[in-house]
Amino acid sequence: MRKTGRKRLIAGICFIAAFAVWTVLVKNIDVRPIGPNGSLVGFAAVNEYVHKLFGVNMLLYSVTDWLGLVPIFVAFSFAVLGLVQLIKRKSLLCVDRSILLLGVFYVFVATGYVLFESVAINYRPILINGCLEASYPSSTTLLVLCVMPTALMQLRRRMNRYRLRALVTLTVIIFTAFMVMGRILAGVHWITDILGGAMLSCGLVCLYSFGVEFFKEK
Numbered sequence: 402m403r404k405t406g407r408k409r410l411i412a413g414i415c416f417i418a419a420f421a422v423w424t425v426l427v428k429n430i431d432v433r434p435i436g437p438n439g440s441l442v443g444f445a446a447v448n449e450y451v452h453k454l455f456g457v458n459m460l461l462y463s464v465t466d467w468l469g470l471v472p473i474f475v476a477f478s479f480a481v482l483g484l485v486q487l488i489k490r491k492s493l494l495c496v497d498r499s500i501l502l503l504g505v506f507y508v509f510v511a512t513g514y515v516l517f518e519s520v521a522i523n524y525r526p527i528l529i530n531g532c533l534e535a536s537y538p539s540s541t542t543l544l545v546l547c548v549m550p551t552a553l554m555q556l557r558r559r560m561n562r563y564r565l566r567a568l569v570t571l572t573v574i575i576f577t578a579f580m581v582m583g584r585i586l587a588g589v590h591w592i593t594d595i596l597g598g599a600m601l602s603c604g605l606v607c608l609y610s611f612g613v614e615f616f617k618e619k
Contacts, residue, residue, distance in 0.1 A: 409611035416604030420538075423600055427522060427537060427593050440524040440533060448591040452526050457588035465583040469541050471576070472548035476507055479555065499558070499613045503551060506609045510547045513601060514540055526591055539590045542598030545580045549573050550606050554613070 426443065433445035442448055483500045487493060493501070522537035553573045560566045581599070584590055 406611055406614040409607045409614065413604050413607030413611055416600055416607060420597060420600040420604060423593075423597055424522060424537075427597065436524050436526060437528045437533060442523055442526075442591060444591075444593050448526070448593055451585075451592040452588060455586050455588050457527055458586060461583050462587040462589045465541060465580055465587060468576075468580060468583075469544060472544050472552075475552045476548050479503055479552065480507070499555065502609060502612045503555065506547070506551060506605065506612075509605060510543065513605075514543060517543075522597075523591055523594060525589055527589060529589075536590050537594045538598035538601055539584055539594045540598070541584055542581055542590075542595050543602050545577055546599060546602030547605055549577045551609055554610065 428443055430443055431445045431447075432441050432443045434441050435445050435449050436442045479500065483496055483504060486496045486500065490496065517538060518535050518540065521533075521535040523535075524533045525536040550573075553570060556569055557566050560569065581595065585592065585595055
């Protein structure tokens with residue numbers, strides 16, 4: 402195993418472990434009823450300060466919500482690519498390993514998405530359509546920070562022109578940064594929700610990158 406591969410594996414494990422520890426802390430440190438309808442929130446002082454600092458911007462919330470369809474479309478596109486390869490090559494084993502790993506990666510991301518939507522660690526700082534919604538980790542942050550970096554890895558592997566690669570890289574970075582900052586500034590998540598989503602995403606992406614590197618050596 403190459404040295405870079407080991408670093409990605411270690412980084413992935415560390416980020417996942419950090420997310421697990423962070424989740425426990427969010428559930429147990431400075432828990433107070435500062436949310437809507439008296440909902441309990443961990444790290445209450447920090448979360449309340451940041452929420453009051455930025456306030457609520459429902460327009461930005463709507464924009465980032467609709468733009469959340471972009472990573473879903475991107476993931477669907479790679480799923481179609483894998484299906485096309487499977488049909489043309491007539492064997493699952495002949496599909497690009499990185500695409501197969503991407504499919505497994507998407508399953509883990511979707512599982513985490515569904516799990517934390519059904520198991521509420523924190524509720525949103527505002528009511529959505531009059532209802533409390535699970536907020537931890539930020540599902541939009543998780544989706545964007547998982548799908549866009551892995552998509553960039555795939556696209557860069559398939560592009561030979563330097564300027565095109567640079568343009569795509571810059572576009573993905575700007576879009577990803579806008580989405581994460583947009584969710585913070587929209588005020589529909591506690592800051593701890595965003596941080597939790599970022600930790601989990603970084604861990605999963607590092608493990609995917611390790612998997613691609615590992616199987617490339619086989």
